[in-house]
Amino acid sequence: MMTPFENRTEAGRQLAESLRHSFGDRKDLIVLALPRGGVPVGLEVARALKAPLDLILVRKLGVPGHKELAMGAITSHARVLNEEVIRSCGVSDEALEEVAREEQRELERRAGRYRGDRPWPELKDRCVILVDDGIATGATMEAAARAVREQKPASLVLAVPVAPPETLRRFSSLADKVECLMTPEAFWAIGAWYRDFSQLSDEQVIAMMREAEEQP
Template sequence: MEPFENRVEAGRRLAESLGDYADRDDVMVLALPRGGVPLGLEVARKLKAPLDLMLVRKLGVPGHRELAMGAITGHGQVLNEEVLASSGVDDDEVERVARDERAELERRAQRYRGDRPWPKLENRRVILVDDGIATGATMAAAARAVRAQKPAELVLAVPVAPPSTLQRFEDLADRIECLMAPESFWAIGAWYRDFSQLSDQQVIQMMREADELPGAGNE
């Protein structure tokens, strides 16, 4: 398996594999920033579908922030009841953490999206796009947040991910579109010749380009 040249090339190849969603008025492409945005732009361009962002902030257990008790996105909040039960975190602590993370999410949303309202996802065919999946924690939070909005279909679309991680999404997504699933995974960046970090300004510019695409008014 040869690595992708860069995110744009990976996005174009991913878009080709999603061609059966082209020219539909019920499709919504959501990209996870920053790395997923170049791919999401290529997918939206090919499908003539609107593009927006899926911003995710983990809700870490107080004192053990690496342990996620849930996540918050612009589309809602999702809690992990098992972690909450085992950690003994009460509602007030959850709300305190959520309030802090919500403020950071809103700051990033304002920077990337301005004052646009979040799109309605109910009864839409939502395609979640990122530049790859490693552990799957962030994508899982994003997928659960979308699921809570009752879409007609949830598609997880990435260029590369390990098979063991993809298995975790079989019950969460209606369709998984992954171009490569190497057993020897190492890291997402290992599957790109150019995996340069994107700046906030690049994301902002890509979202401006997305606003000019055919289908951008279907949100």
């Protein structure tokens, strides 16, 4: 049986250990975490690989009335839509755009809160490790991966503690390498694979990013 992770920090340490053999000696690394849940995972990966940690901001587009069900996701550079979910839920173009506008405002708020005036990192010709605390439908991670690909990295690695196998298969052509510690067939939800899956606050994310900046 697969044992749930104690928390995101423990999951990050295990993920870092899995990545160390392949990436421990690379000097062109950068770890990009998806806030909020991916940040404590990414912090442990960046610390172990002696790589800088930064953020890639993604917002899920939730179905109106069922926000946990993703009909797509956006970043500042990309939009990914799940047409099957949109059709099956009968979401109109107007409703979709209203949700997108709302999430765009939240994206901009978080960018200002987490990053301030700090410039976005240069990703061209670097090895980018894209980290989250898990993948469910894959919409947010796909939007993030496509946004990174637009910046022409040398390679793109997708690294998560847990994800369903059918979702991971979608990334085989988008990422150069996929690292995932657990791939349960009976997935349910990301939080089912953590004993502590507490929601993080903006203040915790900011504190973790400061911690990452202060490490050698």
